[in-house]
Amino acid sequence: MLQRDAVIDVDESEIPPIPFVLAFNDLTYNVTLQQRFGLRFGHSPAKIKTLLNGITGEAKEGEILAILGASGAGKSTLIDALAGQIAEGSLKGTVTLNGEALQSRLLRVISAYVMQEDLLFPMLTVEETLMFAAEFRLPRSLSKSKKRNRVETLIDQLGLTTVKNTVIGDEGHRGVSGGERRRVSIGTDIIHDPIVLFLDEPTSGLDSTSAFMVVQVLKKIARSGSIVIMSIHQPSGRIMEFLDRVIVLSSGQIVFSDSPATLPLFFSEFGSPIPEKENIAEFTLDLIKDLEGSPEGTRGLVEFNRNWQHRKLRVSQEPHHNSSSLGEAINASISRGKLVSTSYRSIPSYVNPWWVETVILAKRYMINWTRTPELIGTRVFIVMMTGFLLATVYWKVDDSPRGVQERLSFFSFAMATMFYSCADGLPAFIQERYIFLRETAHNAYRRSSYVISHSLVTLPHLFALSIGFAATTFWFVGLNGGLAGFIYYLMIIFASFWSGCSFVTFVSGVIPNVMMSYMVTFGYLSYCLLFSGFYVNRDRIHLYWIWIHYISLLKYPYEAVLHNEFDDPSRCFVRGNQVFDNTIMEGVSETTKAKLLETMSGYLGMELTESTCLTTGSDLLKQHGIEQLDKWGCLWVTLAWGFFFRILFYFSLLLGSKNKRA
Ligand SMILES: Nc1ncnc2c1ncn2[C@@H]1O[C@H](COP(=O)(O)OP(=O)(O)OP(=O)(O)O)[C@@H](O)[C@H]1O
Structure with a gap:
C-alpha cells in the first residue's frame, strides 16, 4: 500500500523531521587468497587479505557521504558491505539504520544500489525505460497515471526533460549522452524512492561537466529525504563542495572521516598543509600514495585520524540521532511524501504476479526488438537466402539413386541452417543477461517470468521464419507428401528453430563471454551435424561415441524429415x-x-x-538406420529438447545470479 497520495494534503511543516541515520561500526572483511598450484611440496599456509579493517562511521538523511581513495583502497568493498552485498558471516561488525540492523529483505525495499555500468535497453526512450522500471518496482495498487506522475517527477529531478523521448542508444545507434545515460541508470534504480542510495563510482567515465551534473542530481535526491552513499575516485573541486561527509580509505583503513571542509585543517595539523589553489582531493590522494610508499606506511595518518575523531567527539555537542526508531522515522518520512509503504516489513518479494511480469517483459522486449529492423532483416535475409539457394541447387530433385543422395544432403544442410541461424542472437542475449542480473538483484521480477516471456516472444518470429523457409524449399525441391507433407515439414522446421534457439539461449545464460559462447555453440552444433546420421550411419558409429548421436540436436529433425519424405509405401526408388x-x-x-x-x-x-x-x-530408411522413432516421435523429441534447454536456462540464471560476495 503506497501512502504518498493518501497524505498529500498534510502540512509538511507540522511534521517534525526524524532523520534517518545509517551507522556502521567496526566493519572488518577478510578474504582467503587462493593458493596456486606450484612445484613446491607440502602445505603452504592460506593467506588472509584484509579488505576492510575496523571501518566505523555514519551517514545521514539529506547528505552525501563520499568514499574516496586510490584504486584498490577498498571503496567498492565498503559500498558492498554497507549495501548488504557481502554474504552473512563473512563481514564482521554492524550496519544499522536508526539503530535497527539492516536485514537483506528490508534493504531490498528501502535501498537502491547503482552499479558502475549503465545496463539499459538501447532502443527504449528515456521515458519508456523509467516507465518500465516503475511497472516493475512500484506497487500494483498504484494506478498507471500515478506511476506516470512518479516518472515525470523523476525525469524532472534527473534533469532529463529535454531528452525524455530520445532513445538510450548504443554503438550502432545515436542516443543520449554518457552523462544522461548515467542519470537514467540512476533513475531506474531510485524509481521506488529509496531511503538509502548506494552508488559505486557514479561519475566514472564521465567528463567533468557530466560528473558534476550527476553529483548535483544526487544532492537533490539526498535533499528529498534520502541518504546517499557513493564511492568516487578523484572528485573535482566543484564536486567536493557538494559532499557533506567524506571517508578516505587506504588499504581498507580509514585515514580521514569528516566534512571535506575540515580537510585543510586536518592536514595542516598533521603537518602537511594543503598548498593554496591545490585540488584538495588530488592532494589527499597524492599524499596517501607517498605515505603508502614510505616504510612507515599510512600508520601515522590512521592514528592521527583516530585522535582527531576522539577530539571531535569530545568537543561535539550534537545530539545523537539514533534516538528515534526506524518505524517512527519511516512514518514521519511517509508523511512528508516519501514513497515508502508503511507495510514495508511485510511487503511481498515481488510487486506483480508472474503473469503481469511476463506481459511487461514481453512488451519491453518487443518494443526494443522492433526498433532494430536491421537485426531482424539480417536474420530473415540469411534464412530466406539459404532457402532460395537450396531451392535452386536442389531444383526438382528426382527419385534416382543420385536424387536420393541429393535429398539426404538437402535435408542435412536445411536442418543445420535452423541451428546456425539462431546463433546471431548470442550477443543480444548476453547483453540482456546483465540487465536481467541487475533487475533481479532487487526483485524487479521472477526469474521464471523472464524465462517464460523470453520464450514466448521468440515464437511468432520463429514461426514466420519457418513459413518463409518451408515455402521456399518444399515445392521447388520437389519434396513428398502434398499439403500434409508440407504442414509436417513446416512443423519440424519450427521445432528445429525452437530447440536450436533454446540451446543458444542456454549457452548465453551460462557463458557471459560472446566469443566463448560462439565457440561453444558452433563446436557443439558441428558435432551434432557429424553424428546426426547423415555423415555416418548409426550402426557405423563406434560404441564410445554413440551417446553423441543421441544427444545430437540434429538427429531428430533430420530423421523426421526423412520419415516425411520416404515413409510413402507407394514410392519406389530403384x-x-x-x-x-x-x-x-x-x-x-x-x-x-x-x-x-x-x-x-x-x-x-x-x-x-x-x-x-x-x-x-522404408528400405532407404532402414539402410540409413532410421527405424527407432517414427516421424511424430522425432517431432516431439525435437520440441522436448527446446523445453529442456529453456529449463536449463532457468537454472543457469538462478545459480548465476547469486551475486553476493562470499
Ligand atoms: N575476492 C577478493 N580476493 C582477493 N582480493 C580482493 C577480492 N576482492 C577485492 N580484492 C582486493 O581488495 C582491494 C580493494 O578492492 P576494491 O574493489 O574495493 O577497491 P576500489 O577502491 O573500489 O578500487 P577501484 O577504484 O579500482 O575500483 C583491491 O586490492 C582488490 O584487488
Whole structure:
C-alpha cells in the first residue's frame, strides 16, 4: 500500500523531521587468497587479505557521504558491505539504520544500489525505460497515471526533460549522452524512492561537466529525504563542495572521516598543509600514495585520524540521532511524501504476479526488438537466402539413386541452417543477461517470468521464419507428401528453430563471454551435424561415441524429415529397369542376362521384371538406420529438447545470479 497520495494534503511543516541515520561500526572483511598450484611440496599456509579493517562511521538523511581513495583502497568493498552485498558471516561488525540492523529483505525495499555500468535497453526512450522500471518496482495498487506522475517527477529531478523521448542508444545507434545515460541508470534504480542510495563510482567515465551534473542530481535526491552513499575516485573541486561527509580509505583503513571542509585543517595539523589553489582531493590522494610508499606506511595518518575523531567527539555537542526508531522515522518520512509503504516489513518479494511480469517483459522486449529492423532483416535475409539457394541447387530433385543422395544432403544442410541461424542472437542475449542480473538483484521480477516471456516472444518470429523457409524449399525441391507433407515439414522446421534457439539461449545464460559462447555453440552444433546420421550411419558409429548421436540436436529433425519424405509405401526408388540400364550390364550377352534374371527372381521369391520395385522408401530408411522413432516421435523429441534447454536456462540464471560476495 503506497501512502504518498493518501497524505498529500498534510502540512509538511507540522511534521517534525526524524532523520534517518545509517551507522556502521567496526566493519572488518577478510578474504582467503587462493593458493596456486606450484612445484613446491607440502602445505603452504592460506593467506588472509584484509579488505576492510575496523571501518566505523555514519551517514545521514539529506547528505552525501563520499568514499574516496586510490584504486584498490577498498571503496567498492565498503559500498558492498554497507549495501548488504557481502554474504552473512563473512563481514564482521554492524550496519544499522536508526539503530535497527539492516536485514537483506528490508534493504531490498528501502535501498537502491547503482552499479558502475549503465545496463539499459538501447532502443527504449528515456521515458519508456523509467516507465518500465516503475511497472516493475512500484506497487500494483498504484494506478498507471500515478506511476506516470512518479516518472515525470523523476525525469524532472534527473534533469532529463529535454531528452525524455530520445532513445538510450548504443554503438550502432545515436542516443543520449554518457552523462544522461548515467542519470537514467540512476533513475531506474531510485524509481521506488529509496531511503538509502548506494552508488559505486557514479561519475566514472564521465567528463567533468557530466560528473558534476550527476553529483548535483544526487544532492537533490539526498535533499528529498534520502541518504546517499557513493564511492568516487578523484572528485573535482566543484564536486567536493557538494559532499557533506567524506571517508578516505587506504588499504581498507580509514585515514580521514569528516566534512571535506575540515580537510585543510586536518592536514595542516598533521603537518602537511594543503598548498593554496591545490585540488584538495588530488592532494589527499597524492599524499596517501607517498605515505603508502614510505616504510612507515599510512600508520601515522590512521592514528592521527583516530585522535582527531576522539577530539571531535569530545568537543561535539550534537545530539545523537539514533534516538528515534526506524518505524517512527519511516512514518514521519511517509508523511512528508516519501514513497515508502508503511507495510514495508511485510511487503511481498515481488510487486506483480508472474503473469503481469511476463506481459511487461514481453512488451519491453518487443518494443526494443522492433526498433532494430536491421537485426531482424539480417536474420530473415540469411534464412530466406539459404532457402532460395537450396531451392535452386536442389531444383526438382528426382527419385534416382543420385536424387536420393541429393535429398539426404538437402535435408542435412536445411536442418543445420535452423541451428546456425539462431546463433546471431548470442550477443543480444548476453547483453540482456546483465540487465536481467541487475533487475533481479532487487526483485524487479521472477526469474521464471523472464524465462517464460523470453520464450514466448521468440515464437511468432520463429514461426514466420519457418513459413518463409518451408515455402521456399518444399515445392521447388520437389519434396513428398502434398499439403500434409508440407504442414509436417513446416512443423519440424519450427521445432528445429525452437530447440536450436533454446540451446543458444542456454549457452548465453551460462557463458557471459560472446566469443566463448560462439565457440561453444558452433563446436557443439558441428558435432551434432557429424553424428546426426547423415555423415555416418548409426550402426557405423563406434560404441564410445554413440551417446553423441543421441544427444545430437540434429538427429531428430533430420530423421523426421526423412520419415516425411520416404515413409510413402507407394514410392519406389530403384526399379528392375534400373538394374538392366545399369552400365554393369553393358556388353553382357542376352543369355547371361536371362540367367541372371532367373537367379535374381529366385533370390527375391518373385518374378523380376523391369517394373519390379527393388528399393522402397522404408528400405532407404532402414539402410540409413532410421527405424527407432517414427516421424511424430522425432517431432516431439525435437520440441522436448527446446523445453529442456529453456529449463536449463532457468537454472543457469538462478545459480548465476547469486551475486553476493562470499
Ligand atoms: N575476492 C577478493 N580476493 C582477493 N582480493 C580482493 C577480492 N576482492 C577485492 N580484492 C582486493 O581488495 C582491494 C580493494 O578492492 P576494491 O574493489 O574495493 O577497491 P576500489 O577502491 O573500489 O578500487 P577501484 O577504484 O579500482 O575500483 C583491491 O586490492 C582488490 O584487488
